Amino acid sequence: MDRLYSVRLIGDADRDMKRFLKYFSRPYRMELFLWIGLLLAPILIDPSKSHSSLCLFHNLGIDFCPGCGLGRSLAYFYRGDLAHSFLANPLGIILFGILIFRIISLTIKLTKTNHSLEGGTNG
Numbered sequence: 001m002d003r004l005y006s007v008r009l010i011g012d013a014d015r016d017m018k019r020f021l022k023y024f025s026r027p028y029r030m031e032l033f034l035w036i037g038l039l040l041a042p043i044l045i046d047p048s049k050s051h052s053s054l055c056l057f058h059n060l061g062i063d064f065c066p067g068c069g070l071g072r073s074l075a076y077f078y079r080g081d082l083a084h085s086f087l088a089n090p091l092g093i094i095l096f097g098i099l100i101f102r103i104i105s106l107t108i109k110l111t112k113t114n115h116s117l118e119g120g121t122n123g
Contacts, residue, residue: 028106028109028110029110031106032103032106032107032110035099035102035103035106036103038099039074039096039099039100039103041071042071042072042074042075042078043075043078045071045072045074045075046075047071047072047075047076047079047084047088055067055068066089066091067089068089069088069089069092070088070089070091070092070095072088072089072092073085073086073088073089073090073091073092073093073095074092074095074096076088076092077092077093077096
């Protein structure tokens, strides 16, 4: 009896994994979740505290990197501190706009793709 139950659990897990992979294999879906995650991640950052850097340039001793400070810039931006956001990295506010635009365009493409996959009418 226990063996039959464990086989069924493995079968359920296999079925769930196939559903998960099928869900994310649709066009644009993985990219959409990636951009949303990257846009929301700076909410968890305390921009006033120092942190270790993952920047390759910084770790090699190069002072200038156009990407350094983007996370802190977005974290300040989310807190409404536009001056510190701009000082952390002027591209942070621009990056926010670009990511919002990309998320909206992917969402529109995804809804159109889902509509056509479900047999919706065209126009």
